[in-house]
Amino acid sequence: METTEKIVEAYVRYIKGWATIPNLRCAGQYEIDLLAIDPVSLDRYHIETSVSGSQNFSRLTTKAFDPELLKEKVQKAGQRRTLGFFLERKFGVPAVKAELAKYGFLDGEYRNVIVTWDWTPEAAAEAEKAGVALWSFQEIMREIAATIRHKRSYFTDDTLRTINLFVRALAAAEEKEEPAALVEPPASAAGGIQGGAAPFWVYRNWIHHRARLHRAECGYCRAGAGAQGATGNLTGEWKPFETLAEAEAFLAGLGYEDAGLCGICR
Numbered sequence: 412m413e414t415t416e417k418i419v420e421a422y423v424r425y426i427k428g429w430a431t432i433p434n435l436r437c438a439g440q441y442e443i444d445l446l447a448i449d450p451v452s453l454d455r456y457h458i459e460t461s462v463s464g465s466q467n468f469s470r471l472t473t474k475a476f477d478p479e480l481l482k483e484k485v486q487k488a489g490q491r492r493t494l495g496f497f498l499e500r501k502f503g504v505p506a507v508k509a510e511l512a513k514y515g516f517l518d519g520e521y522r523n524v525i526v527t528w529d530w531t532p533e534a535a536a537e538a539e540k541a542g543v544a545l546w547s548f549q550e551i552m553r554e555i556a557a558t559i560r561h562k563r564s565y566f567t568d569d570t571l572r573t574i575n576l577f578v579r580a581l582a583a584a585e586e587k588e589e590p591a592a593l594v595e596p597p598a599s600a601a602g603g604i605q606g607g608a609a610p611f612w613v614y615r616n617w618i619h620h621r622a623r624l625h626r627a628e629c630g631y632c633r634a635g636a637g638a639q640g641a642t643g644n645l646t647g648e649w650k651p652f653e654t655l656a657e658a659e660a661f662l663a664g665l666g667y668e669d670a671g672l673c674g675i676c677r
């Protein structure tokens with residue numbers, strides 16, 4: 412079982428409070444990542460996780476799914492991130508449906524879910540049409556972190572114990588890492604634009620749902636170099652934009668409550 416699948420199961424069990432059955436083998440080498448049942452509403456879920464290893468930061472797409480390409484090493488990861496892969500190899504397979512039926516998961520009476528790092532707008536539209544819910548792995552991590560951050564209780568679940576440690580370590584590291592523009596800006600901050608860089612940048616913090624729009628020449632942005640000298644880290648990332656309108660649209664699209672223009676370079 413992949414670590415990410417364990418995290419999703421821990422989330423469903425301990426944060427959602429649902430009953431779970433992980434890793435079901437079906438006829439024909441098919442597998443079900445996770446079944447879950449909400450004991451209150453009795454809603455049923457077939458959950459597949461698309462986040463793994465080096466693909467961690469990739470989005471679900473609507474690129475054509477081709478079983479032949481799935482066999483090619485270089486194409487495999489990309490193919491496994493297509494919506495078509497999930498529809499054809501996970502949700503729509505008769506052997507999978509037969510296994511699901513053994514647990515009382517009857518056609519049309521349960522929900523299909525894909526957990527993924529992110530997705531394209533096309534993938535969101537296609538998934539909705541196909542009746543598949545998309546859950547954000549980033550959101551799941553955030554929700555787990557928010558739930559366990561201030562708890563002093565001891566977790567018997569290994570995955571949650573590990574996440575709990577990670578969340579605490581992250582909180583400590585963040586105090587050093589956080590780009591200056593998201594906290595108190597030092598009076599001496601100054602910087603210059605880097606050659607050929609985009610004129611507008613947005614920094615988003617995934618953990619705290621904060622985002623700021625900067626001009627490239629801003630001392631806290633320095634064309635995305637920020638305070639860390641890199642365009643991404645564990646807690647957030649910089650995104651470049653050619654126009655102010657595009658940057659503002661991205662900012663609004665994040666749906667963060669704490670999102671706006673940098674107080675220094677606006």
Ligand SMILES: [Zn+2]
Binds near residue numbers: 673677
């Ligand atoms: Zn700024």
